Amino acid sequence: MDKIKDFASDFFVTGDPLIYGADVAIVLVTVAIVAVLTYFKKWGWLWREWLTTVDHKKIGIMYILAALLMLFRGGVDALLMRTQLIMPNMDFLKPEHYNEIFTTHGVIMILFMAMPLMFGLFNIAVPLQIGARDVAFPVLNSLSFWLFFMGAMLFNLSFVIGGSPNGGWLAYPPLTEKMFSPGVGQDFYIWGIQISGIGSLMTGINFIVTILKMRAPGMTLMKMPMFTWSVLASSLTIILAFPILTVTLALLFIDRFLGAHFFTLDGGGNPMMYINLIWMWGHPEVYIVILPAFGIFSEVVATFSKKKLFGYTSMVFALMSISVVSFFTWAHHFFTMGSGANVNAFFAISTMIIAIPTGVKVFNWILTMYKGKISFKTPMLWTMGFIPCFVVGGMTGVLLSVAPADFQFHNSYFLIAHFHQVLIGGVAFGYFAGLYYWWPKMFGFSLNEKLGKWAFWLWNIGFYVCFMPQYVLGLMGMTRRYSTYGWDTGWFGLNLVSTIGAFLMGAGFLFQVWQILHSIKFMEKDTTGDPWDGRTLEWSIPSPAPMYNFATDPQVREVDDWWEEKQRLASGGAPRPKPALEPIHMPKNSGMPFIKATFWFIAGFGFVFDWMWMAIPGLIGVAACMLAHSFNYDTDYYIPVDEIERTEAAARRGV
Amino acid sequence: MAQHPTGHSHDAHGDSHESHGSLKSYVIGFVLSLVLTIIPLVAVLNDIVEGTAARVVLLVTAVLQFVVQLFFFMHLREEKKPRWNLMALILGLVIVLTIVIGSIWIMTYNAVA
Ligand code: HEM
Numbered sequence: 001m002d003k004i005k006d007f008a009s010d011f012f013v014t015g016d017p018l019i020y021g022a023d024v025a026i027v028l029v030t031v032a033i034v035a036v037l038t039y040f041k042k043w044g045w046l047w048r049e050w051l052t053t054v055d056h057k058k059i060g061i062m063y064i065l066a067a068l069l070m071l072f073r074g075g076v077d078a079l080l081m082r083t084q085l086i087m088p089n090m091d092f093l094k095p096e097h098y099n100e101i102f103t104t105h106g107v108i109m110i111l112f113m114a115m116p117l118m119f120g121l122f123n124i125a126v127p128l129q130i131g132a133r134d135v136a137f138p139v140l141n142s143l144s145f146w147l148f149f150m151g152a153m154l155f156n157l158s159f160v161i162g163g164s165p166n167g168g169w170l171a172y173p174p175l176t177e178k179m180f181s182p183g184v185g186q187d188f189y190i191w192g193i194q195i196s197g198i199g200s201l202m203t204g205i206n207f208i209v210t211i212l213k214m215r216a217p218g219m220t221l222m223k224m225p226m227f228t229w230s231v232l233a234s235s236l237t238i239i240l241a242f243p244i245l246t247v248t249l250a251l252l253f254i255d256r257f258l259g260a261h262f263f264t265l266d267g268g269g270n271p272m273m274y275i276n277l278i279w280m281w282g283h284p285e286v287y288i289v290i291l292p293a294f295g296i297f298s299e300v301v302a303t304f305s306k307k308k309l310f311g312y313t314s315m316v317f318a319l320m321s322i323s324v325v326s327f328f329t330w331a332h333h334f335f336t337m338g339s340g341a342n343v344n345a346f347f348a349i350s351t352m353i354i355a356i357p358t359g360v361k362v363f364n365w366i367l368t369m370y371k372g373k374i375s376f377k378t379p380m381l382w383t384m385g386f387i388p389c390f391v392v393g394g395m396t397g398v399l400l401s402v403a404p405a406d407f408q409f410h411n412s413y414f415l416i417a418h419f420h421q422v423l424i425g426g427v428a429f430g431y432f433a434g435l436y437y438w439w440p441k442m443f444g445f446s447l448n449e450k451l452g453k454w455a456f457w458l459w460n461i462g463f464y465v466c467f468m469p470q471y472v473l474g475l476m477g478m479t480r481r482y483s484t485y486g487w488d489t490g491w492f493g494l495n496l497v498s499t500i501g502a503f504l505m506g507a508g509f510l511f512q513v514w515q516i517l518h519s520i521k522f523m524e525k526d527t528t529g530d531p532w533d534g535r536t537l538e539w540s541i542p543s544p545a546p547m548y549n550f551a552t553d554p555q556v557r558e559v560d561d562w563w564e565e566k567q568r569l570a571s572g573g574a575p576r577p578k579p580a581l582e583p584i585h586m587p588k589n590s591g592m593p594f595i596k597a598t599f600w601f602i603a604g605f606g607f608v609f610d611w612m613w614m615a616i617p618g619l620i621g622v623a624a625c626m627l628a629h630s631f632n633y634d635t636d637y638y639i640p641v642d643e644i645e646r647t648e649a650a651a652r653r654g655v
Numbered sequence: 656m657a658q659h660p661t662g663h664s665h666d667a668h669g670d671s672h673e674s675h676g677s678l679k680s681y682v683i684g685f686v687l688s689l690v691l692t693i694i695p696l697v698a699v700l701n702d703i704v705e706g707t708a709a710r711v712v713l714l715v716t717a718v719l720q721f722v723v724q725l726f727f728f729m730h731l732r733e734e735k736k737p738r739w740n741l742m743a744l745i746l747g748l749v750i751v752l753t754i755v756i757g758s759i760w761i762m763t764y765n766a767v768a
């Protein structure tokens with residue numbers, strides 16, 4: 001009996017009211033979901049329509065839903081931290097708890113919020129933009145999603161079971177070695193990221209192949225929409241960078257699990273090697289998430305200025321060169337490690353070079369707006385909020401890249417302000433712009449503009465109120481990851497202001513939730529399929545897109561083909577002849593991805609707790625799924641012509 | 656994989672019409688990769704070579720193994736234009752070299768032992 005008690009008090013995290021609250025909430029929500037599904041007899045629907053779907057549009061929606069949930073969790077983490085820092089000597093969070101929260105905040109925001117939101121937008125937009133019927137490997141796509149989902153769940157579970165990781169979002173050893181972090185939190189970190197990381201890698205491959213091989217006839221590379229280009233650049237960076245992360249975390253795991261010495265000081269290892277390796281992934285990673293945001297801004301700016309994107313070729317060149325150059329700057333994250341003047345000089349210069357293509361893009365956007373007929377719809381607002389914000393963030397980045405100066409800035413609040421400026425002002429604003437922009441295409445109705453404007457201004461103002469003071473705090477000597485500070489530091493006022501800004505952004509998020517709920521209830525259906533008067537192919541089909549996307553293959557002649565076609569028709573041109581309908585070849589749903597990802601979850605959980613009786617069957621399950629899938633030849637079917645006719649007629653009538 | 660929706664003449668599916676090697680080339684590739692696995696194993700386990708020589712043997716057989724895989728199983732030679740696989744490979748090699756050389760360069764100043 002005592003044994004069971006001991007086990008339970010280790011297994012479940014105890015002693016904190018927040019966590020008991022979470023326990024209760026999780027149980028209640030689970031019970032509610034199960035009850036609702038059972039009562040309305042929706043289990044079959046859930047399985048057929050969502051869990052086994054290989055439709056890129058539905059997978060995209062699931063990614064986005066999950067990402068918004070994670071944004072909520074990461075946001076709560078952020079507000080907890082800011083509450084603790086609101087004034088000196090606060091006793092709201094204990095230091096150990098504070099460590100856990102800044103760790104989970106960072107991991108969740110980058111890996112389980114930004115990445116899935118990005119993949120969601122990839123999925124929603126890319127096949128439609130290039131005139132394809134799905135991605136190149138639809139089952140793999142679904143597997144990517146479920147691996148991300150299971151990885152994220154495993155990571156989040158650590159909050160209530162076993163204890164959260166607390167070694168920072170990049171988990172530097174020696175702190176994260178078994179000797180200093182004996183708990184399971186660090187293993188949750190490793191397995192959560194590894195499992196979802198496999199998914200990210202496969203998504204990268206999937207989208208490269210999709211973009212290179214599945215474009216509509218006539219769409220040469222240089223006629224692709226800019227978002228598609230940015231996805232190509234980002235995916236390229238993913239497939240080259242994620243293996244580095246996987247290997248680095250695998251080595252850390254081997255250290256912890258098998259007692260190896262890759263990153264320990266004794267036994268011939270070197271923790272600095274970990275820092276070197278993790279940033280070889282880490283720096284490209286920040287560009288992985290920003291590149292698609294650049295693509296979104298390019299689409300939005302052109303659409304809402306009613307002008308062709310200025311400098312298409314230079315934009316393509318800038319995107320692709322960033323994706324490669326981003327692999328040559330990693331050491332700017334550890335100028336202070338002591339690699340000597342030559343190394344620091346090299347990486348300082350390579351970092352400054354990246355700012356050049358980035359600057360080119362800013363001019364392209366501004367010149368696209370110049371003399372355009374700008375309409376200030378919400379996607380455009382986020383874009384216009386982004387430009388000044390990102391310019392400042394980029395410039396503080398260049399300040400940080402001056403190696404000698406970085407000895408002052410490094411790991412201070414100045415750094416914190418820099419990367420939040422590029423991540424919130426760049427990545428988050430960009431993905432929000434994309435979300436608002438493609439929302440009508442996803443669901444067939446637009447989001448309420450008025451509430452959206454409230455959300456935008458709260459986020460935008462909140463951002464500056466929160467992070468401008470942090471630059472100053474950094475210069476005043478406040479370093480990151482302090483859980484509290486004294487009155488004698490003189491940091492009180494600025495911290496107070498910063499916390500107020502954080503809550504303004506929190507309010508902005510609430511407005512977005514309200515906006516979505518309100519719009520679901522009240523917004524009118526978009527019957528045109530083209531609510532923004534768009535330029536690219538996704539706006540040429542009904543909203544939401546029918547499951548096969550395009551009834552007939554679009555023929556592409558130029559950049560912004562749909563816009564040019566509309567202009568031609570308006571000036572009296574004859575519509576292009578419609579090719580006859582043919583049966584459409586489609587992929588069949590598959591339960592394999594969900595089941596396999598569940599086995600990964602089981603294996604991961606087993607490894608976390610060192611329970612081989614659980615880990616090994618989990619891995620066997622994974623292997624069995626692979627085997628079974630490779631013998632499954634029943635993977636596709638045809639949609640007959642009359643069904644296409646019926647679907648098209650219904651979509652055009654707006655039912 | 657057979658799940659790609661077809662309809663475009665140039666989609667991912669189109670590649671399956673290319674030749675995917677013959678039984679002969681697979682057997683040759685398989686035998687070569689076995690040999691290239693056995694050489695380093697035997698050489699190192701039986702202490703036939705040591706020190707720098709052992710490292711050279713390991714590295715050379717590893718690189719040859721890589722080449723064999725590319726040619727006999729990945730069909731690098733048979734790719735149609737544009738040669739995306741080749742380009743991706745070259746870029747990958749550039750990055751790998753960067754990782755290795757960059758790490759050696761950075762870590763020479765951070766040796767602790
Ligand atoms: C012009 C472009 C940029 C330059 C020159 C630049 C430069 C730098 C430098 C030198 C550092 C290290 C400072 C230190 O640790 O002391 C840094 C940190 C960071 N940057 Fe940037 N950056 C740029 C753009 C971006 C973008 C676009 C993102 C993300 C979307 C980003 C995200 C980050 C993050 C997350 C960190 C810190 C991570 C950590 O230490 O935990 N940066 N940046």
Ligand SMILES: [Cu+2]
Pocket residue numbers: 282283286329330332333
């Ligand atoms: Cu960086």
